[in-house]
Each structure stands twice: as C-alpha cells, then as structure tokens.
Amino acid sequence: MKGIGVSPGIAVGRAFVIKKSAPATNGIVLQSKEEIAAETERFNTAVLNALAEIEAIKNSSQLMLNDDEIGILETQVELINDPQIREDVLAKIETEYNTANDAMIAVTAGIVALFESMDDEYMRARSADFQDIGNRILKYINRNGETNNRSSFAPDTIIIADDLTPSDTITLDLNLVTGFATQAGSKTSHAAIIAKSKGLPAVVACGDELMNINHNDFIILDGLSGFVYVNPDEATIRKYSAKSASFRQQADLYRNVKHLPAITADGTQIKLLANISSADDMDMVFDNSGEGVGLFRTEMLFMDRDTFPDEEEQFEFYKKAVISAAGYPVTIRTIDIGGDKHLPYFNLPAELNPFLGYRAIRISLDQEALFLLQLKAILRAAAFGEVSIMFPMISNIKEIRDAKAILEKAKKELIAAGTAFDANIKVGIMVEIPSAAITADILAKEVDFFSIGTNDLCQYTLAVDRMNEKINHLYDPFNPGVLRLIHNVIEQGRLHNIHVGMCGEMASDSLATLLLLGMGLQEFSMSAASIPTIKNSIINTNIARAKQICADVMKMESSESITAYLKETTL
Numbered sequence: 341m342k343g344i345g346v347s348p349g350i351a352v353g354r355a356f357v358i359k360k361s362a363p364a365t366n367g368i369v370l371q372s373k374e375e376i377a378a379e380t381e382r383f384n385t386a387v388l389n390a391l392a393e394i395e396a397i398k399n400s401s402q403l404m405l406n407d408d409e410i411g412i413l414e415t416q417v418e419l420i421n422d423p424q425i426r427e428d429v430l431a432k433i434e435t436e437y438n439t440a441n442d443a444m445i446a447v448t449a450g451i452v453a454l455f456e457s458m459d460d461e462y463m464r465a466r467s468a469d470f471q472d473i474g475n476r477i478l479k480y481i482n483r484n485g486e487t488n489n490r491s492s493f494a495p496d497t498i499i500i501a502d503d504l505t506p507s508d509t510i511t512l513d514l515n516l517v518t519g520f521a522t523q524a525g526s527k528t529s530h531a532a533i534i535a536k537s538k539g540l541p542a543v544v545a546c547g548d549e550l551m552n553i554n555h556n557d558f559i560i561l562d563g564l565s566g567f568v569y570v571n572p573d574e575a576t577i578r579k580y581s582a583k584s585a586s587f588r589q590q591a592d593l594y595r596n597v598k599h600l601p602a603i604t605a606d607g608t609q610i611k612l613l614a615n616i617s618s619a620d621d622m623d624m625v626f627d628n629s630g631e632g633v634g635l636f637r638t639e640m641l642f643m644d645r646d647t648f649p650d651e652e653e654q655f656e657f658y659k660k661a662v663i664s665a666a667g668y669p670v671t672i673r674t675i676d677i678g679g680d681k682h683l684p685y686f687n688l689p690a691e692l693n694p695f696l697g698y699r700a701i702r703i704s705l706d707q708e709a710l711f712l713l714q715l716k717a718i719l720r721a722a723a724f725g726e727v728s729i730m731f732p733m734i735s736n737i738k739e740i741r742d743a744k745a746i747l748e749k750a751k752k753e754l755i756a757a758g759t760a761f762d763a764n765i766k767v768g769i770m771v772e773i774p775s776a777a778i779t780a781d782i783l784a785k786e787v788d789f790f791s792i793g794t795n796d797l798c799q800y801t802l803a804v805d806r807m808n809e810k811i812n813h814l815y816d817p818f819n820p821g822v823l824r825l826i827h828n829v830i831e832q833g834r835l836h837n838i839h840v841g842m843c844g845e846m847a848s849d850s851l852a853t854l855l856l857l858g859m860g861l862q863e864f865s866m867s868a869a870s871i872p873t874i875k876n877s878i879i880n881t882n883i884a885r886a887k888q889i890c891a892d893v894m895k896m897e898s899s900e901s902i903t904a905y906l907k908e909t910t911l
C-alpha cells in the first residue's frame with residue numbers, strides 16, 4: 341500500500357488495528373455467574389458515569405449553555421433513565437450471556453433502527469439521541485477495554501487506524517509502539533504531528549484498503565517513502581532490513597551533530613526550538629538538544645475530559661512545562677480549538693466550513709470568561725520561567741488589541757487577588773492567515789514577535805484543506821504565493837525590530853532550511869525529533885549561500901522549478 345510518509349524511519353512489527361468509526365462487538369459468551377455479575381456491574385457503573393458526565397456538562401458555569409442545549413441534555417438524561425433500555429440490556433447479559441459492550445450495541449442498534457423507520461420526522465431525529473447515548477455509555481463500558489488499555493500493546497506494535505486524534509495520544513501508550521499508519525490524514529494532520537513529535541515512523545492517507553489489515557499481520561512501514569507492506573515476502577524483508585540499517589546510520593550521524601551549537605559555517609547563531617503539547621514532551625526536546633519551546637499547543641489539556649479545566653488545573657499544567665524547560669524560553673499558545681479539534685463538552689455548532697469558522701482566537705474573544713481563565717493561568721505560570729504568550733488565527737489588528745485588552749484585565753484581576761505573575765510577559769501572534777502575513781507591517785507595531793504557522797498559512801493561501809487527502813498534491817508550501825507571504829513576514833519583522841520564528845511543519849523540512857535562512861529566519865520550531873536533521877543543514881551552510889538561494893528562488897515562477905532547484909542545490 342502507498343500513503344504519504346510523514347515521519348521518517350522504518351518500522352517492523354505486528355499490526356494492532358483500531359477501528360473507531362463504529363462500535364465493535366466482541367462476540368464473547370459469558371460463562372459463569374461471576375462473569376454475568378461483573379458485566380451487570382460494568383453496565384450499571386457506565387450508566388452512572390454517563391449520567392454524571394451529562395450533569396457535569398449541564399452544570400458547568402463556564403460553558404454558558406443556552407436553553408436548547410440544556411434541553412437536549414435533559415432529554416438524554418430521561419432516555420438513559422428509561423427503564424426499558426436498562427431491562428433490555430440486562431436481559432441480554434443475563435439470559436443471552438452477552439457482554440455489557442455487545443448488549444449495549446445490540447440494544448442501541450435496535451432502538452436506532454426503530455426510530456429511523458418512523459414516519460414522523462421528529463421521532464426519526466430522536467434516533468441520533470439514542471446513538472449518542474449508546475456511544476456515551478459504551479465509552480464508559482470500555483474505559484478499561486483493549487483499545488484504551490495503555491499496557492495492552494506488545495513490543496514492536498504498529499498501530500493501524502482510520503485516523504489518530506490529539507486525544508488518542510492520551511489514551512494510547514505510544515511509548516510501546518514502533519510506528520503507525522492511518523487511513524486518512526495528511527502531512528500536517530495531527531497524526532503526522534504526533535508521529536514526528538514521538539520520533540515514530542508513520543504513513544498517513546493510505547486509503548480504505550488499510551483497514552483490511554488484520555490484528556497481528558506482519559507489517560513493514562517506510563515513513564519516508566510512504567510504503568506499507570502487509571505480510572511481505574523474504575526479498576522485501578531483506579531489502580528493508582538493509583534500508584533500516586542505513587537509516588540507523590544516518591540517525592547516528594544526526595546524533596553526532598546533536599550536541600553541536602546551531603551556528604552556520606560563517607557564524608550566524610540560529611535558534612532551534614521544539615513544538616510540544618505537554619510537559620511530558622520536554623525529555624524529547626532535551627534529548628534532541630532543543631533550546632526551548634517555540635510552540636506549546638495547549639489544546640491537549642482540554643481534550644479527553646468531561647469539563648473545562650479550571651484556572652488552577654491550567655496553571656499547574658503550564659507551570660509543569662515551564663519548570664521542565666529549566667530556564668529555556670516557552671511560548672504558550674492560547675487554545676486553538678474548533679476546525680478539526682473538538683471538545684466533547686463544548687457544544688461547537690456544526691459548520692459548513694469549520695476551518696473558516698468559529699475557532700481559536702474567535703472563540704476566546706467570544707467566550708471572555710474562558711479566555712480570562714486561560715490568560716490568568718499562563719500569566720501565573722510565567723512567574724516560573726521565561727514565558728511568552730501567543731494568540732492563534734489572528735486576521736486583523738483589532739483582534740490583537742481586543743486580546744491584549746483582556747490580557748490587561750487578567751493582570752488586574754491577579755493584582756487584585758494578590759497573586760504572583762509575570763507582568764512583563766511578551767505577547768506575539770501566529771501568522772497563519774494571509775491577511776496577517778500581508779499586513780505584517782501593521783501588526784508588527786502591536787506585538788513583540790511573530791511565529792509563522794505554515795500549516796494553516798498554506799491551506800488558507802492555496803484554499804486547500806490540509807486534512808483532505810484527495811487534494812494533498814495541491815497542498816504546497818513551495819508555491820511562490822506562500823513563499824512571498826513568508827518572505828514578507830520575515831522582512832517586516834526585521835524592519836520593525838521584532839523577532840520572527842516559524843512553528844509550522846515547513847520549519848522541519850530540510851528542503852526549505854536554506855531558503856528560510858536566506859530570507860532571514862533565525863528561529864525554527866518543530867517536532868523535537870526533527871531538530872538534528874535541520875541542525876545538520878544549518879551547520880553545513882553559510883548565510884551568503886542561503887541568501888543567493890533565496891534570491892534565485894524568489895525569481896522563479898512555479899513550485900516545480902523551485903523544488904527541483906532546491907533538491908539540486910541544497911540536499
């Protein structure tokens with residue numbers, strides 16, 4: 341199979357298949373009274389947990405639910421409490437010897453089918469409520485189930501999944517995994533970002549065929565070329581053993597450059613920072629000699645839970661990362677939810693164009709109470725190290741001014757409460773929307789720094805959904821339009837004397853390194869595992885050469901000529 345190689349390396353191991361799209365029955369027949377009692381208990385506990393979850397969402401003062409939303413949740417409580425569902429599930433456990441999982445799936449499917457077949461439109465729509473409730477209870481029934489069991493992977497496991505979301509990094513113990521392949525995804529999807537940050541070989545966008553792989557199939561996965569081999573022949577195994585050895589040799593070379601400073605041959609010091617999602621990632625940053633954090637994605641704390649974290653919990657989460665950074669700088673980005681990142685307890689409206697919709701700073705400015713909590717937590721954590729704050733998805737100057745006004749309010753509240761914080765925290769923005777890149781000269785006056793988010797900048801400039809594998813070939817950071825925007829941001833940063841970094845995936849693409857150096861970029865932030873590769877490019881070049889490369893590229897008309905030229909001159 342061929343997908344897109346997104347994180348280099350060769351992985352060899354056994355498949356562990358995760359199918360998340362539909363709940364799966366396990367077909368187990370209960371054998372004893374004790375098993376029946378245990379499954380009954382499992383179901384009862386799951387129901388109580390599901391009810392508690394709904395209550396917590398309903399009562400969350402932070403969510404500010406409207407009457408309709410509360411109405412939906414109350415209907416769900418009523419339906420869960422319906423004695424008929426309970427009786428049906430228990431009957432299947434007690435008389436048909438089904439597990440709680442299988443009984444719940446069968447009962448839900450029966451009710452959903454019944455409602456779907458009704459004439460009345462309102463009643464037909466209720467089937468979605470039942471499916472939702474079924475999934476909610478199943479989630480709790482399977483809390484300790486195989487796919488969520490952090491210790492259930494054997495060594496050398498290769499995960500095969502439809503897709504991996506940020507919350508999967510919480511529920512799956514990727515430390516026991518040697519690589520993964522996903523059916524969907526793209527170079528900048530979260531599966532790819534997770535793989536790179538963990539240094540795991542990965543292939544995404546393999547297509548539907550991938551899900552035909554069975555548990556325990558023997559897999560070879562090439563994270564560079566994007567090939568996935570299922571139960572390969574001896575010749576393929578031999579070929580890949582050799583490839584794997586040469587990859588390890590290259591990795592050794594990078595290990596040797598790892599401890600050298602990131603200075604070009606003519607003496608320009610470049611900052612190589614890492615993108616992280618929690619304090620746990622800091623070991624990997626230091627293992628790869630990263631000099632701090634250019635992007636701390638805070639969404640992880642908000643995922644896979646039942647309510648918003650309060651100020652205290654956020655403060656502890658950020659503080660832990662700041663302390664782990666041991667004096668190195670940490671740039672914390674305020675939440676970037678919406679788009680493809682949803683929170684189960686935050687009812688985001690269904691949108692036709694979620695990536696162009698209610699997300700990131702737009703949500704923060706709209707939900708001021710939530711934003712204030714996060715800002716106060718970051719300001720407090722900033723007292724423990726060198727912290728900057730960064731706003732995502734800025735498209736105009738008013739958003740920066742509004743966000744800064746709320747930041748000032750957060751500071752005043754902390755002063756009034758007598759709480760310690762860093763009053764001089766630096767404030768910057770992600771430049772990831774074309775209007776921000778074009779008006780960088782205007783925005784530069786309002787902030788201390790820019791960080792170029794090429795993942796979104798590329799998708800918005802080219803009107804190419806970064807998650808849509810059908811149009812992956814059009815997603816192209818080397819498009820002259822994208823390059824001109826990047827060049828302008830770096831240039832305006834220099835003219836206005838503010839520093840400019842890059843935290844999108846382009847910062848970890850060695851094909852782009854010299855070009856970006858030539859544009860004047862002096863700070864690159866990326867998955868920690870990519871740092872040695874980029875450092876190797878930096879220490880083997882000089883700025884005069886990089887400037888010449890930039891001058892040549894900026895005259896070129898097409899991405900094809902640019903990438904061909906860069907391959908020839910820089911790799």
Ligand SMILES: C=C(OP(=O)(O)O)C(=O)O
Nearest residue numbers: 772793794795796843844
């Ligand atoms: C770093 C970026 O943000 P995200 O977390 O959306 O990948 C980007 O858009 O380049």
